[in-house]
Amino acid sequence: EDQVTQSPxxxxxxxxxxxxxxxxxxxxxxxxxxxYRQDPGxxxxxxxxxxxxxxxxxxxxxxxTLTKKESFLHITAPKPEDSATYLCxxxxxxxxxxxxxxxxxxxxxxx
Amino acid sequence: xTGVTQTPRHLVMGMTNKKSLKCEQHLGHNAMYWYKQxxxxxxxxxxxxxxxxxxxxxxxxxxxxxxxxNSSHLFLHLHTLQPEDSALYxxxxxxxxxxxxxDTQYFGPGTRLTVL
Numbered sequence: 001e002d003q004v005t006q007s008p009x010x011x012x013x014x015x016x017x018x019x020x021x022x023x024x025x026x027x028x029x030x031x032x033x034x035x036y037r038q039d040p041g042x043x044x045x046x047x048x049x050x051x052x053x054x055x056x057x058x059x060x061x062x063x064x065t066l067t068k069k070e071s072f073l074h075i076t077a078p079k080p081e082d083s084a085t086y087l088c089x090x091x092x093x094x095x096x097x098x099x100x101x102x103x104x105x106x107x108x109x110x111x
Numbered sequence: 112x113t114g115v116t117q118t119p120r121h122l123v124m125g126m127t128n129k130k131s132l133k134c135e136q137h138l139g140h141n142a143m144y145w146y147k148q149x150x151x152x153x154x155x156x157x158x159x160x161x162x163x164x165x166x167x168x169x170x171x172x173x174x175x176x177x178x179x180x181n182s183s184h185l186f187l188h189l190h191t192l193q194p195e196d197s198a199l200y201x202x203x204x205x206x207x208x209x210x211x212x213x214d215t216q217y218f219g220p221g222t223r224l225t226v227l
Contacts, residue, residue, distance in 0.1 A: 004153070032214055043115070043201050043218035044154075087154070091214040098167070099216060101153040 002027045002092050006102035013078055013109050021073040021105045023088030033071050034099065035064050036087040044087055047073075078109045114138065115219035117202050123225045126192060132222045134185040134202030141206070143185040144216060145177060148199040160185060192226045199223050 003026040013019055025033065032051050036044035048057045050066040057064050061082065063074040073086055085106045089099040115136045124130050136143065145157040159167035160179040174196075176188040185202055203216040 034215065036218075041199075041221075041223065043117075043203075043220045046215060046217055049215050089154075098156055098159070099154075099214065103151065103153050 002090055002100040004088055004090055004100050004102035006088050006105050010106045015109055015111050016077050018076045021086055023071040025090050027090050027092035029092050031091045033066055034089045035073055038085045080109045080111050083109045115204055115217055117219040117222050121223045125227050129190040132187040132200055134219055136183055136204040140204035141182055144203040145187055146201040194226050197226045
């Protein structure tokens with residue numbers, strides 16, 4: 001059974017204070033690892049898909065990296081508008097279309 | 112209108128009511144999904160439709176009944192729900208059929224359901 005663990009559960013940062021969110025996973029053959037951003041009362045917004053260890057993707061202040069056991073979402077010089085819950089999910093196995101999600105990390109960026 | 116839309120955005124219903132949630136995707140995708148999101152829990156996959164055919168039912172109680180008339184529309188019919196069914200119900204779609212190399216799913220805004 002696929003498992004996804006995100007840490008920390010909550011993170012408070014001062015504006016401009018860079019940090020990283022962690023997503024540890026256990027799967028039987030990773031097909032893809034996904035990062036989403038979710039604002040309160042809204043649906044998850046797609047950020048990145050990573051497919052293999054060593055892969056990196058960037059979007060504005062966000063950078064996602066992937067190893068064989070975990071993924072990091074690095075946030076550089078965050079702004080208050082980056083405040084949201086960040087969700088990590090994995091898909092695995094041949095023919096799989098199911099995503100297994102973690103509980104998320106709630107990020108608060110204080111001005 | 113673009114992306115994935117859901118109506119209504121908020122719904123309050125009694126345990127004896129019957130209601131339906133609607134999802135429409137404007138992305139030309141072939142797979143659609145229903146998820147349940149409860150506080151402090153990960154998203155739970157409920158149903159998967161691939162080319163209008165249901166391909167997954169994750170042990171969801173029969174008081175939830177999905178319907179997919181075509182690849183662009185998905186419904187979730189609700190009847191005799193329980194208070195613990197109160198949650199955010201999310202619809203998603205993906206651009207490839209099941210088994211393809213990429214599984215990126217795109218979500219709608221959700222319906223906040225409260226069962227009294």
